[in-house]
Amino acid sequence: MSAELFAVIDATWPARALHRAGAFVVREGQGGGKRVSAASAKGPWTGADIEAATATHARLGQPALFMIRPGEAALDAALAARGFSVIDPVVVLAAPVAALATERPPPITTFCLWPPLAIMREIWAEGGIGAGRQAVMERAPGPKCAVLGRIEDRAAGAGFVGVHAGVAMLHAFHVLPVLRRRGLARQMLREAAFWAADNGAETLALVVTRANAGALALYGGVGMAEVEGYHYRIAPGAA
Numbered sequence: 001m002s003a004e005l006f007a008v009i010d011a012t013w014p015a016r017a018l019h020r021a022g023a024f025v026v027r028e029g030q031g032g033g034k035r036v037s038a039a040s041a042k043g044p045w046t047g048a049d050i051e052a053a054t055a056t057h058a059r060l061g062q063p064a065l066f067m068i069r070p071g072e073a074a075l076d077a078a079l080a081a082r083g084f085s086v087i088d089p090v091v092v093l094a095a096p097v098a099a100l101a102t103e104r105p106p107p108i109t110t111f112c113l114w115p116p117l118a119i120m121r122e123i124w125a126e127g128g129i130g131a132g133r134q135a136v137m138e139r140a141p142g143p144k145c146a147v148l149g150r151i152e153d154r155a156a157g158a159g160f161v162g163v164h165a166g167v168a169m170l171h172a173f174h175v176l177p178v179l180r181r182r183g184l185a186r187q188m189l190r191e192a193a194f195w196a197a198d199n200g201a202e203t204l205a206l207v208v209t210r211a212n213a214g215a216l217a218l219y220g221g222v223g224m225a226e227v228e229g230y231h232y233r234i235a236p237g238a239a
Contacts (some may be wrong), residue, residue, distance in 0.1 A: 002070050005092055005166060009035065009207065012144070012162030012169040013136055021056040022049030028060050031132020033232065034088060034232055037205070038067040041163065045088035054235065063134050063238035064079055069230045076233065085234035093219050096207035100193035100222060105147040105159045109150055109184070112161070116146035120158040127174030137172065143199040149175065149188040159185050168196030170206040185218055 015036040016028035023045035029037030050066075057064040066084065069074045086152050094122040100236075124134060137144070137160045149157030157175035161168050170192055193204050205227070209216045 002228055005160065005167070005205065006069065006204065008167045008169050009092075011164035012140055013171050014133075014140055016139070019056050019060070020054040022046070024049055024053040024056075024066075026053050026056040026060070029062060029128070029132070030135070032136040033183075034065060034133045036136055037062050037066045038232055039197075040069070041068045041072065043074065047078065050082070057235075064235035064236075066228060066233045068233055070228065079233040083236040085236070087234045088231045089208055089210045089217070089227050089231040090229060091210050092205060092207050092230075093216075093224040094203050094227045095192050095222070096223040097196045097201055097204050098157060100190060100204055103131050103170035103190065104194065105187040109187050111148045111150075112145040112191060112195040114145050116141075116158065116160075117148065117155075119155045120146055120148055120234055123155065123158040123176060124172060126176065129172045129174060133172060145192075145195050147188050147192050147195070149184045149191075151179055151184045152184055154179075157188050159188055159192065161195060163196065163199050163201050165204045166201055167205055168199070168204050169194065170204065173206065186222055189219075189222055 011033055016030045016032065017028040018024045019028060021039070023041055023043045024039045025042050026039045027036050039057065053066070054064040066075070068081055096129070121134060136170060140162045144160070146169040147159040147161060156179040159173040160171045196204050206224070208217065208219065
């Protein structure tokens with residue numbers, strides 16, 4: 001399942017370009033965040049391969065960053081020995097679409113559409129999901145949609161969903177802080193699940209940092225469970 005999930009993440013939140021560096025593939029992010037700016041091992045590696053990946057990061061003008069997936073303890077140790085520090089441990093959560101798509105959200109509360117409305121881009125920007133991350137959504141292949149959430153007669157939340165290999169992956173999920181804790185996030189998750197079902201997905205998944213206790217409580221409360229985890233290692237002085 002690990003390889004399949006990472007393939008879904010890459011397909012629904014794609015890097016601007018991929019660059020081979022020895023045994024590693026270095027993602028070119030162009031401001032799209034760590035997921036699209038990290039190097040991943042694609043086979044047996046050596047110290048020279050690590051150096052090649054680090055040099056490729058430098059050529060691309062981005063910090064040397066490596067994604068450490070399950071079963072990569074040797075790579076983790078090799079990077080630690082070079083002074084790379086752990087950053088942003090991440091958990092992948094998932095649930096069956098059928099378990100989430102049980103009751104339609106109230107009328108005019110949620111919508112799935114593409115392209116996103118200008119107000120959705122403003123909501124994303126308010127949550128730190130700026131032009132670089134929004135460009136990731138634009139280049140993602142379909143099926144895809146932007147989820148709009150409304151409460152108190154105003155737009156208050158936005159998210160992005162893409163489908164690959166029967167899995168709908170939710171990204172860039174943000175509800176305005178002043179309008180949280182009113183149930184909108186749960187309704188947006190339901191809307192995403194219904195859209196996912198309509199587009200052939202059987203699983204809804206998302207990625208969140210382990211430090212985000214509020215988000216973990218929200219997703220756990222609707223029945224999403226941890227199915228995978230990973231972390232990054234970043235070069236000394238680059239964090």
